[in-house]
Amino acid sequence: MKQITFHLDFISPYAYLAFEQLPRTLQGLSYSVDYKPLLFAALLKHHGQLGPAEIRPKRDWTYRQVLWLAHAHGIELQLPAAHPFNPLPLLRLALACGADGKINRYVAETVFRHVWRGGADAGDAARLAALAQALAPARDPAGDAVKAELRANADEAIALGLFGVPALVVDGRLFWGFDALPMLRAYLDGAPWFAAGDWERAGQVATGAVRPH
Template identity: 65%
Template structure:
């Protein structure tokens, strides 16, 4: 069985699309998926980048494109009342459900609730009342499973998020969604067909093309 790590931040509409499409993309393959929340803004800061929603023009295009992609692929996506927003409360709520055997992971049910909170209904993702209601749902989920609930604002949960984000950077991640499989990083919703091909044993991955891409010389650097 192949282990896949799905790194995400619910602030990303592309991560929402990839999460929804992942089961179909993995159909027929023996895989185990680990869902790992990270702070997208920290990845951007580490690489000196702005997010798509922080660049005029690109912001509008991003929102148009993700709604088209959702329409094209039959995935529900309702733009939230405001975007971007601070995703830290959501990330910490998710990791408050993580267990000692996988302290940096959220299960698929919890991950789905985080994405639905943002991308279903068109409401304010940062609204305190909505976050409180989500916390109640997550706590009820943990009670039903007989598992421990951690304080979302506690040091343990904060450290889990930092550790996930640090590991993502160490793996070479620069954005979300990103699926890591056997050391290879597949970035973006549009990388799912490429991931499928790798899982299916496409000969291209043994051709050396993957490695050669990283050996291309830099012609000019802007300062």
């Protein structure tokens, strides 16, 4: 049985799409998935990047593309009333329902659908209160232990070389993005390409030029 770690932030529509599509991608395989929420902004800060929604033309394209991808794959998705938003309350609430920096699929699904179905404001105080009541976390979302777990998840992701979400890690290999799910399936099916050396050679290409900052 393969062990897969799914690194996610509820702010990402691609993470939502990958979450919804994953059972179909893995159908027929023996596997276990750990869902680990992290703050996507921590990865952006570490790598000195802007988020897709912080670049206006890219923001517009992102929303158009995710709506198309949802349509093409039969996944229900409505854009939230405002995006980006502060995901910290959702991340901490989810982690307060789990343990050791992990959450179960039910919690992940409930929070993802709070954001990406219905077109409402993901950060609305009344909706957040209702979500917390429905999930009934065993721990205090504002507690130090939950906050420490969220930081630790980001630190772990950075140490693994993650730069975005969704990111799925199996056997030390990173598969990034919704569009990497077919590649992940091929690896889990034992496709010979993964043993032919191209995976390793891709990380050995020399840098020809560096853009000045």
